[in-house]
Amino acid sequence: MKISPLQLFIAFSQMALSGFGGVLPFAYRALVERRRWLSAEEFPKLLALSQVMPGPTICNLSVMFGYRSAGLSGAAAALGGMIALPIAIVLALGIGYQQFGDLPPVRRALAGMSAAVAGLIVATAVKMARAMPRRIAPICLLALAFAGVGVMRFPLLAVMVFVAPIGILLAWRERW
């Protein structure tokens, strides 16, 4: 289907701006249900590819869809729509934080927000962990990655060089 870069920019801006706490549900709603640019079967395939590629999933999805629809300018338009207005909002909030971040109520509000966000991230991790096979090897890999990066604060690269080959080898040998 031929979709113009302008249409892509507007559509991806709309999903980005409705995406409080995660854009993915809104991407599905917009691309599949509202605009019917993708079928319900096509969307998960596009999403899986976006997850396998390195980088932020929702941006990979924007780039892939934009590129398929309208080439390079389509990819730029979709990715630009995804980030342009949210960046403006985030920076405005950041400037507000710089101006007022030292005021006690603002500091306390942000401390509370940080604690809530930490909880939300742990919830996401729990959801992901639930989908994992309940076997010794993956649980040990999870624990090693957490302990190395989160508790011991080793550089990610050092941890990955150590843990990633073990994980790939065990998965290759079908050890779980």
Added chain:
Amino acid sequence: MVNSQSADAPVWSIVGPMVAHFAMLSLMAIGGGVVMVAPEMQRYVVDAHHWISAEQFSAAYAIAQAAPGPNLLFVTLVGWQVAGWTGAAAATLAILVPPAALTIAMVRVSTNRAPGPLGRAVGKGLAPISVGLVFATGWILFRGGSGDWTAAAVALLAAFVVLRTKINPVWMIAVGAAAGVMGLV
């Protein structure tokens, strides 16, 4: 705190290494998105280089979460806190451009081929590591805050509510802000 106005040449001695490091991290974020490289980013800008404080990093993350749009935009704020507008633009491009270029290259090369056995082993083998890194992000953001028992209670409440209900997670951030303003955290 922020040296945004002193955007002279020396800024590049900070922005250069930061861009190189963030660009490398953008390519390591497989499966879990940018949330899984947040701990390494924090270690780099807070512990290793002391460009910003742990509190600033956690605030940047919380602000980006509370705003609409992709969560990766906390990287823009971190760049801004480190080196002003130059830092914001550089950090954002560093995290976006390498994966976007790779994605376009991939779309051009592959035409809906299913992944082979090695591809599947890579995906399966790296998945638990991604999950461990997401746990690490939660832990590090928590440690960046006050870290006392009331903060732990807010974090556990947010996690519990999101796991057990269909409530939009943004409401839990609002609850956290309210608890903070009332002096509970």
